[in-house]
Amino acid sequence: MNALDGKVAIITGGTQGLGGAYTEAFIRHGACVVIGDVRDEEGPDFAARLNATAGTVRVLYEHLDVTKAEEWSRIAGIAEARFGRLTTLVNNAGVPGRDGIEDTTEESWARTINVDLKGCWLGMKTCIPAMRRAGGGAIVNTSSTSGLVGTGRGAPYCSAKGGVVALTKTAAAQYGAENIRVNAVHPGLVDTPRNKNISDEWRREMLRGTPLGRMARPDEIANAVVFLASDASSFMTGSSLIVDGGMTAI
Template sequence: MELEGRVAMVTGSSRGIGRAIAIELARRGAAIAVNYAGNAAAAQETVAAITDAGGRAMAIQADVADQEQVDAMMKQILNEYGRLDILVNNAGITRDNLLPRLRESDWDAVLNVNLKGAYNCAKAVMRPMLKARWGRVINISSVVGLTGNAGQANYAAAKAGLIGLTKSLARELGSRSITVNAVAPGYIMTDMTDGLTEENKNKMLAGVPLNRFGYPEEIASAVAFLAGEGAGYITGQVIVVDGGMTM
């Protein structure tokens, strides 16, 4: 229960990696704000998983690309919990296509949610973290932000941008005992990978030394470590969790 007394907001935590992160932080004692964009039922399932295990959680709908909605969400969290110690910028979308066929609206949508959303949320949480002189900001990037990926120029650009944002904020906030780090997942078992054929799975795994997909819980463990006191001297770093794919 190393996070007992802490409050965490996890964006996009109604399912997948975000849900696993919310549940793991709650297991370690943090009260959780479960952010979601549209699927209220899924968000309530995350809340139920936490509260049924004896934790505290609340679901809040907000589009992280909209600063006004983010500010309203932050106000609701402070009204309910009185503080905000940990921000996990996990919310993300994809709109894949090769660049000649990539619509401007799909470029804008991905950058607005995946990168601007992290900016909006980080800006909103700064006041309570600076006041407390303690905080953890953890951005969920991706290995494609390090390597690029054909058909994902918008997604890769946003995830690479998160790494730049991470390092810049780490320099800005370090003197106030606020650490800022990123986690870059590789191939993780999610709804997307569940629908792949065995042939496609084998192709994806060909370059992974551990020869398996990762699990959302393994990303959650890395995030929970960065959120804890034991990671207090780690900032501006990118923790790659990819089975060795990009080493």
């Protein structure tokens, strides 16, 4: 028995970085996945490669901008139509927003809050009715260590990721009675495409503050997300699972 046998998941931003690792792990653990992403050039090839390895169609790539309600309705319908039900949502898509309070523009504030926070809310709003039809479900929302502690930079990002924690708790409170669990994952610094261009100075500073002294591999965060999506975490809801190499412990 695989941890995610019988689960049908939507994973946003599921073609690269953390989302790509989640998609691969979910398939390995028995789930079917509909990836929603805006990488329409690369997404179909990524799904095709995973299906070729699986020897059957277990992954679909669909265009989804998480800030657009109508695109959410479309992808939730596709998951139910193609795989019979929708049990799982991983709200992973996100964009950074690394400016401080005074340097942040209204445009960058709106973009980060819309993708990282509104996208989570729209995903839950759209997918929960399908989970109700499936008899329950599990939602994993992506926060960050920046949703727990101040970093001195990234005003819109920290605000969005802190908002994800409150949104997760309120959804957990609202839907527990319907067997829909909602938890948040808080990665520390992870080796993904978005971090390829961070300055050496910032990287050194982050790693100095990480007891394990290195960045995470995406698969190390995927292990935690598989756990939250699986029945192994059946009594967890409204929780924050921190996977940060000890960054927030010191």
